Amino acid sequence: MDNLLRLIIIEPDLNDAEMMISTLKTAGFAVRPERAEDEEDLHEKLQKHAPDLVLCTLSPASDLTLEQVTTGIEQVGRHVPVIAIAEGDGHDIAECLEAGAHDLVRKDRPDHLKLVVKRAFEGQQQWRRLKSAESSLREAERRCKTLLDSSRDAIAYVHEGMHIYANQSYLDLFGYTDAEDLEGMPIMDMVDGSDQATMKEFLRNYDRDSEGTEAGKSVEIRLTGPGGEPFAAQMEFTPASIDGEPCTQVLIRSQANTKELEKQLNYLSQRDLVTGLYNRQYFMEQLGTTIGQATQGKAHASLVELRIDKFHEIRDLVGVAGSDLVLGDVAKVLENHAGNEEVVARFDGETFAILTPRHQPAEAKEYVGGILAAISGHICEVDGRSATCTASAGIARIDENAPDPNELLSRAAKACDEAARGDGNRVEVYQPRQGEMTQRQQDEVWVSRISEAVTAERLRLLFQPIVSLHGEAGEHYEVFMRMLDDDGQEISPSEFLPSAERTDMAKVLDRWVISHALKQLAAHRKNGHETTFFINLTAGSLQEPGMLPWIVERLKEHRVPAQCVVFEMKEATVVNHLKQxxxxxxxxxxxxxxxxxxxxxxxxNPFQLMQHVQADFLKIDRSFMDKLSSSEENQESIRSITDSAHGMNKLVIAPHVEDATGLSILWGIGVNYIQGNFLQGPSEKMDYDFSSMS
Incomplete structure (x- = not known):
């Protein structure tokens, strides 16, 4: 998980520590915290895991000073930013920085803490990526040397005209048995006397023209063979480096290697074999170049992701081989619409990518719209059968503020996902959400949209089974609410719930869900089902004194036994509103x-919460389910939670179960219930066969 924050907290007051964790959760982090109480405890935790961040409170009550923390991190050999937390104004930030802290934050400024932690976390991620890149570079250099040694091409490296390295093919070409015999020998000694003047002139021009560039140049020349006989060859000179030192790579190609063969090899290295378009690797190189030019203000462009709609249905209809023919037809349509400046590639599966200089949104959208119209109007002939298809496309602008290639691809993909909703065959331009409106303006818009959805009955309930791993009787479902837009398309809860929770609309949605869920529960139980519902509540319901009496009245109204309803809240919501x-x-x-x-x-210490709030079920955080089958750490965490919960007569639910392997692991740990798309995704029907797990 990109937002998973492994945190060590040095704070004598456990409540203050929990508040800091809660603050970071509201900033979007999936916090995995540990608390160090003394120097030995800190060393043990640092040696066990590599944390992303350390929060160190500057308190006389703490057994650890800032200097002890930074020194301990250095002794263990970790690279971890430390944020000093001050309880007042009595600390000098310069002294804290000198002691090794990343920054200083006052405890009563949670807004400042969020920003500093975000910056430190991003810095730590960048540092790790740098170290990973350095490691990859070293490995690449090692592999490169291995490839050079085994290459059939004659390759050498020269510095100031002298050989410093040559592979075996180069040695064989000139009749040497040992590379040491060639080291320090001038490259001019390899050239036939009749062409040495030509070679000297070429080298002078090469040194002048290639300065500060990475361009390669070649010369056709006569070289001297092992017996002194001359032979014609082409020598290619390219700037390079060995062990960080600049030099020149020399590649010798025999004239027997025809230019046509070179052209074919170059073509195959850049092309997708199914469609004949450029492949992903070549496209990514061109995208990187385009972004570089755009960020320097030289030229703006657009990135287009184009995806065939419902391609799985086409594959089912015409088969795998037939679907390749459909891809080829779509590729021809794209080629026909591409100008000389467009780069068109088959990116992955049924997805294509286009780089176009049309950077104005309206112009780019009109261009892509023409392509979509041509695709929808094309008839593919496959084994005597005719097939048609449509495509959806997303556009991301490449300008001076363009992010890295992966983020740009993500933007185009998001726009394409939006375009593909429903029947697809549309084009959407990516619009950054942040900065378009203030949060208040966004909230006002969503309040209006939610109110309209409630009035127009554009809300619906979905149900996902929660299944016992140990054969307990009864049916359990979690209730989800979904909102539809004016066109009947589902809106992701992540889009409107944050605004609803910042306003009074969360309470309105909670009441709608409870009322309609209890009505359906009553009807389902009348049909002979021993069903229990899990219904989520937001913080807004906690802050409304009349909510509990209203719930009791709804239970009576629908004649639903109260024990058949489990109300569910996030741990962070309960911690932030503990009294209510x-x-x-x-x-x-x-x-x-x-x-x-x-x-x-x-x-x-999550179980400390049980002293204040008596929960019957504990649904473990989804971060523990990430890569469960391969993560011993996550398995051990779930085992620890489950054992402690059972000791307190609590039942444990594991959500987001996605495969059979995870199911068997959870069964072995002793988890009581599981939930996830592996069993069944949220559905409007309550038709899961609970007997299948018996």
């Missing part, structure tokens, strides 16, 4: 309803 949550859960217990904590287990 404590009273709310106590009220639920009085009417015999039950309570579940979601995203559980990432706090310093």
């Amino acid at each position: 949550a404590k009273e709310f859960v106590k009220g639920l217990k009085n009417v015999h309803s039950r309570f579940a904590l979601e995203d559980f287990g990432v706090g310093l």
Whole structure:
């Protein structure tokens, strides 16, 4: 997970530590915290895992000073930024920086803490990427030398006209058995006497013309063979380096190697064999070049991702071989619409990519719209059958503010995903959300849209089974709410829930979900199903005194036993509104309803929360499910949570189960319930066969 933050906190006050964790969660981090109490404990945790960040409170009550922390990190050999947390104004930031801290933040400035942690985390990620790149470079240089040694081409490296390296093919070409015999020998000694003047003139021009560039140049020359006989060859000179020192690579090609063969090899290295378009590797090289030019203000452009709609249906209809013919036809359409300045590639599967100099959104959209119209109007003939298809496309602008290639591809993909919604056959231009409107303006827009959706009944419920791993009777479903736009297309909750929770609309949505869920639960139970619902609540419901009495009235209205409803809240919501949550859960217990904590287990001491809020179910945080089959750390964390929960008579739910391997691991650990798309994705129907897990 890109937002997973491994954190060590040095803070004597556990409540303050939890508040800092909660602050970082609201900043979008998936926090995996540990608390170090003394120097020995710090060393142990540093040796066990590589944290991303250390928060060190400057408090007389702490057993660790800032100097001890930075020294301990250095002794263990870790590279970890340390943020000093001050309880007041009595600390000098210059002294903290001199002691090795990354920055100084006051404890009463959580907004400042978010920004500093984000900067430090990004810096740490960049540092790790740099070290990874350096390691990759060293490995690449090692592999490069291995390839040079085994290459059939005669290759040598020269510095100031003298040989410093030659591979075996080069030695064989000139009749040498040992590379040491060639080291220090002038390259002019390899040239036939009749062409030495030509060679000297070429080298003078090469040194002058190639200064500061990476361009290669070649010369056709006569060289001297092992027996002194001359032979014609082409020598290619390219700037290079060995062990960081600049030099020149010399590649000798025999005239027997025809230019036509070279042309064919070059073509194959750049082309996709199915469509004949450029391949991904070549396209990425061109994209990098284009971004470089754009960020220097030389030329702007657009990146287009184009994807065939519902390609799996086409493959089912015409088969794998037939679908390749469809890809080839689409490729021809793209080529026909591409000008000399466009670069068109088959990127992956049914996805194509285009680089076009049309950088104005309207112009680019019109150009791509013409391509989509041509694709939808084309008839593909496959084994005597006719097939048609449509495509969707997303456009990302490449200008001076262009990000790296991967982020740019992500933007084009997001726009393409938006265009492909519904029946597709559309083109969308990526629009950065941040900065378009203030948060207040965004919230006002979403309040209006949510109100309209409620009034127009454009909300719906989905249900996902929660299944017992140990054969307990009954059916359990988690209830999800989805909102539809004016065209009936689903809007991701991540788009509107943040605004709803910042306004009063979250309470409105909670009440709508509870009312409609209880109505469906009552009907389902009347049909003979022993069903229990898990219903999520937001922080807005905790802050409304009348919510609990209203829930009780709805239970009575629909004649639903309270024990058949489990109300669920995120751990962070409960921690941030602990007093209200404590009273709310106590009220639920009085009417015999039950309570579940979601995203559980990432706090310093998560079970301490049980002293205040008595949860019946603990749904572990989804970060523990990431790469579960290969992560011993995650398996051990789940085992620890499960054992502790069972000791307190709590039931454990593992969400986001995506494969059979994860299921078997969780069964062995002793987890009570599982949930995830491996069993069944959220659906409007409650038709899961719970007996299949018996």
